[in-house]
């Protein structure tokens with residue numbers, strides 16, 4: 001199967017060499033070719049260049065992209081899209097002034113979603129999740145991380161993992177599963193949190209590892225959820241099964257989760273609505289990607305990640321949706337890219353780098369995804385007609401995506 005895309009107004013995120021992470025001031029650069037072509041064989045990018053050099057390709061399919069842009073599809077490195085039902089009643093509570101903690105206290109929050117998921121059949125959970133997955137693919141996402149964390153029992157967490165595995169089998173999208181058993185303390189463990197930690201470390205993680213579906217472990221390191229000591233015990237247990245951390249940190253309070261994540265060589269530390277100079281120091285020189293989730297800040301009205309401080313300190317940054325029923329019920333990466341510009345003060349170049357190469361890095365797949373590079377997988381967005389990539393974040397809440405290509409297949 002071969003595909004030639006011609007007359008591309010701007011071919012975006014073009015790298016001759018395998019770029020796997022973009023840091024600091026380099027995030028301001030977004031390499032493009034104006035009036036370009038792109039040639040794909042099967043699932044792989046074979047060649048690209050100036051339209052004037054587009055000769056000798058005998059492609060089975062030709063797409064004329066006159067007036068349109070082509071860029072790598074979005075890499076959404078933080079989602080919780082496997083959930084059951086919704087939490088619309090909490091939405092109204094929040095409008096009426098209740099905080100995330102207050103809503104959780106009155107029986108809402110993660111435990112509410114866990115109860116619903118435990119009572120939902122595996123098939124039904126799969127159907128609901130597939131619908132969300134297809135919606136976000138249509139909005140330009142080609143690779144997505146999906147967390148467990150609404151099970152909170154061995155049975156329900158494994159059910160979530162099996163659903164993620166099925167999504168992986170049935171969808172063209174690249175799916176990276178993460179085990180988030182330490183998402184909240186179940187009601188029955190409320191007065192004996194230590195026992196839940198033991199349950200996770202001695203039962204849940206070993207059983208989940210047996211399924212061989214995930215390479216990552218997550219913890220909600222936050223006041224009222226999992227302390228630094230709890231988080232360390234879980235990361236230590238994960239390490240025995242080669243599960244690399246991708247953790248929730250600094251969403252509401254700074255507990256020291258960033259330094260702990262770096263100590264355990266976390267692939268990413270996510271949220272960071274709160275940030276100290278000590279956190280920045282811990283991240284410097286590490287292989288850990290900070291991830292901002294502006295959709296969550298928008299939806300529950302908490303501070304936006306101080307992204308400028310991270311990037312201006314020479315660090316990389318990824319952005320993701322955090323798609324979940326409680327704090328970010330949207331998988332629209334176009335909105336995230338726009339919000340990153342408007343609220344996090346990223347330039348369009350920085351936001352696109354954060355949502356492509358660095359998003360792929362935060363899923364451990366940036367050697368194959370996230371940029372237009374010969375030999376990398378052909379995961380692409382063809383936009384609607386527009387003049388410049390800045391229009392993607394500028395026209396917020398518009399859908400800039402006309403066509404999505406995943407692993408060389410036009411959807």
Ligand SMILES: N=CN[C@@H](CCC(=O)O)C(=O)O
Pocket residue numbers: 109110113220248251296322324325326327328
């Ligand atoms: N904060 C922890 N986890 C999710 C929210 C989960 C929920 O409220 O259902 C987040 O990333 O925001």
Ligand SMILES: [Zn+2]
Pocket residue numbers: 078079080248322324
């Ligand atoms: Zn999350």
